[in-house]
Amino acid sequence: xxxxxxxxxxxxxxxxxxxxxxxxxxxxxxxxxxxxxxxxxxxxxxxxxxxxxxxxxxxxxxxxxxxxxxxxxxxxxxxxxxxxxxxxxxxxxxxxxxxxxxxxxxxxxxxxxxxxxxxxxxxxxxxxxxxxxxxxxxxxxxxxxxxxxxxxxxxxxxxxxxxxxxxxxxxxxxxxxxxxxxxxxxxxxxxxxxxxxxxxxxxxxxxxxxxxxxxxxxxxxxxxxxxxxxxxxxxxxxxxxxxxxxxxxxxxxxxxxxxxxxxxxxxxxxxxxxxxxxxxxxxxxxxxxxxxxxxxxxxxxxxxxxxxxxxxxxxxxxxxxxxxxxxxxxxxxxxxxxxxxxxxxxxxxxxxxxxxxxxxxxxxxxxxxxxxxxxxxxxxxxxxxxxxxxxxxxxxxxxxxxxxxxxxxxxxxxxxxxxxxxxxxxxxxxxxxxxxxxxxxxxxxxxxxxxxxxxxxxxxxxxxxxxxxxxxxxxxxxxxxxxxxxxxxxxxxxxxxxxxxxxxxxxxxxxxxxxxxxxxxxxxxxxxxxxx
Amino acid sequence: xxxxxxxxxxxxxxxxxxxxxxxxxxxxxxxxxxxxxxxxxxxxxxxxxxxxxxxxxxxxxxxxxxxxxxxxxxxxxxxxxxxxxxxxxxxx
Numbered sequence: 001x002x003x004x005x006x007x008x009x010x011x012x013x014x015x016x017x018x019x020x021x022x023x024x025x026x027x028x029x030x031x032x033x034x035x036x037x038x039x040x041x042x043x044x045x046x047x048x049x050x051x052x053x054x055x056x057x058x059x060x061x062x063x064x065x066x067x068x069x070x071x072x073x074x075x076x077x078x079x080x081x082x083x084x085x086x087x088x089x090x091x092x093x094x095x096x097x098x099x100x101x102x103x104x105x106x107x108x109x110x111x112x113x114x115x116x117x118x119x120x121x122x123x124x125x126x127x128x129x130x131x132x133x134x135x136x137x138x139x140x141x142x143x144x145x146x147x148x149x150x151x152x153x154x155x156x157x158x159x160x161x162x163x164x165x166x167x168x169x170x171x172x173x174x175x176x177x178x179x180x181x182x183x184x185x186x187x188x189x190x191x192x193x194x195x196x197x198x199x200x201x202x203x204x205x206x207x208x209x210x211x212x213x214x215x216x217x218x219x220x221x222x223x224x225x226x227x228x229x230x231x232x233x234x235x236x237x238x239x240x241x242x243x244x245x246x247x248x249x250x251x252x253x254x255x256x257x258x259x260x261x262x263x264x265x266x267x268x269x270x271x272x273x274x275x276x277x278x279x280x281x282x283x284x285x286x287x288x289x290x291x292x293x294x295x296x297x298x299x300x301x302x303x304x305x306x307x308x309x310x311x312x313x314x315x316x317x318x319x320x321x322x323x324x325x326x327x328x329x330x331x332x333x334x335x336x337x338x339x340x341x342x343x344x345x346x347x348x349x350x351x352x353x354x355x356x357x358x359x360x361x362x363x364x365x366x367x368x369x370x371x372x373x374x375x376x377x378x379x380x381x382x383x384x385x386x387x388x389x390x391x392x393x394x395x396x397x398x399x400x401x402x403x404x405x406x407x408x409x410x411x412x413x414x415x416x417x418x419x420x421x422x423x424x425x426x427x428x429x430x431x432x433x434x435x436x437x438x439x440x441x442x443x444x445x446x447x448x449x450x451x452x453x454x455x456x457x458x459x460x461x462x463x464x465x466x467x468x469x470x471x472x473x474x475x476x477x478x479x480x481x482x483x484x485x486x487x488x489x490x491x492x493x494x495x496x497x498x499x500x501x502x503x504x505x506x507x508x509x510x511x512x513x514x515x516x517x518x519x520x521x522x523x524x525x526x527x528x529x530x531x532x
Numbered sequence: 533x534x535x536x537x538x539x540x541x542x543x544x545x546x547x548x549x550x551x552x553x554x555x556x557x558x559x560x561x562x563x564x565x566x567x568x569x570x571x572x573x574x575x576x577x578x579x580x581x582x583x584x585x586x587x588x589x590x591x592x593x594x595x596x597x598x599x600x601x602x603x604x605x606x607x608x609x610x611x612x613x614x615x616x617x618x619x620x621x622x623x624x
Contacts, residue, residue: 208549233562
């Protein structure tokens with residue numbers, strides 16, 4: 001090592017920096033990595049200074065225009081090629097991260113000896129969840145790759161159906177059938193789908209309960225187990241906050257009822273898999289005349305607002321979220337919806353409420369009817385986002401439980417302003433019921449359920465083919481979901497310029513067209529049909 | 533003196549269909565434990581000695597007492613290092 005980059009290597013790095021970035025836009029990374037790996041040298045590492053080479057590549061990319069401009073993927077791909085050609089056994093990793101409601105971010109980095117390598121900030125790579133690693137498996141792995149996606153008769157395996165069959169509650173899956181199905185599943189794009197749908201923990205637990213957690217392709221199985229454990233650990237943090245806060249509220253004489261995710265986790269003994277969802281915050285409702293007092297007293301006890309008061313929405317149905325050193329947000333609610341007066345909300349939460357005992361304390365949670373309604377209304381509050389599996393899960397786990405549901409009360413609320421419309425709500429509820437493995441009572445039947453399988457097939461196809469264009473992918477998923485619900489093309493955002501509205505309109509029309517064409521011609525696995 | 537082991541006050545434990553996820557609230561580090569580790573940590577709801585924990589493992593899994601002793605001792609050492617458990621000294 002001499003701390004400088006030899007002239008020959010500088011030339012090779014410059015050529016690589018010119019050639020590789022455009023290829024990233026033209027071919028899949030899987031194919032490109034196979035090409036790049038052909039130059040890998042099995043010999044002992046040449047006498048080069050990898051850090052100096054990385055600095056040279058960084059300088060090159062920063063100096064180049066548009067398509068060559070420095071990104072983590074371009075940098076990693078170029079260094080991957082150059083270092084492996086020089087005999088250094090580096091791997092290239094691609095990971096994603098999602099923090100609460102922020103958009104999904106991706107990062108590419110190199111690793112050597114299982115540690116981030118030549119990374120300016122190693123913590124950035126460890127904070128991302130690995131979804132792909134190159135080089136992929138050897139000859140056996142590539143053979144496996146070719147045969148996945150088809151069963152032993154050569155029939156196409158429908159990944160979306162296998163996912164939904166695995167998640168479906170109300171019965172234990174057949175372990176043998178599940179293992180066989182997952183062994184054949186093509187997992188490309190599936191990690192992104194599972195992340196976007198928010199069902200890593202649910203899927204992992206279902207697979208594990210059937211002893212099939214190792215049946216999927218190894219990279220996906222490893223990613224899923226890691227992601228599920230991360231979600232489980234985050235849930236433990238939220239549970240600890242619930243436990244501590246429950247003691248504080250009881251000790252200070254504040255009546256309260258836990259709601260939403262906190263309630264479902266507390267009541268998991270009554271509703272299987274109610275705790276199989278990532279929970280980031282803690283929600284509870286208090287009587288209107290005590291909520292402000294509790295909020296003030298919590299601040300005197302060391303809690304502080306999660307955002308400045310001027311950023312807190314004044315019309316919201318809970319006070320500004322608070323947190324302390326563990327950074328788990330606590331939301332003290334006056335209501336469960338802007339459409340429900342606080343007195344009604346408190347009455348709903350306390351009517352037939354159940355007290356769950358843990359650690360010597362009682363934790364009140366709403367009745368099954370209220371938990372179900374909270375799941376419905378909260379899910380549908382998010383527009384098309386509410387048609388993600390994690391929101392269906394909130395209702396499905398209650399539907400799959402044995403606690404009685406007052407269907408008359410649910411039916412009465414379907415015409416209220418808490419939900420977009422009776423038809424859409426029943427369609428959503430029908431899908432939640434299918435996922436729960438049960439049917440709705442006759443008075444709520446008759447509206448076709450939202451087609452979850454088709455929606456998932458489309459989303460998977462989008463993740464497989466448009467993953468490197470997140471804004472386009474988002475638009476395609478949005479319009480596909482809107483089409484399935486029966487909603488018109490997304491209208492322009494009020495207050496934006498006519499040019500922006502026109503551009504968005506054109507993009508939305510194109511996305512809707514793409515979805516309708518796919519629906520007409522797609523194969524069961526979501527890939528476009530091909531003629532022989 | 534007999535050493536008993538008990539959960540660290542900052543330990544939080546969750547079962548994932550057989551395996552366990554253990555979170556240390558203070559350090560915010562989390563650990564995955566296998567089925568045996570989960571059984572041991574759950575058994576510590578009541579403070580127990582090494583011998584008592586070995587007996588729990590021998591009863592639940594098909595292992596010899598020697599294998600269980602080695603395995604439990606190693607697991608307890610790692611848990612103590614990670615501040616998932618603490619020791620309680622007392623009269624035998």
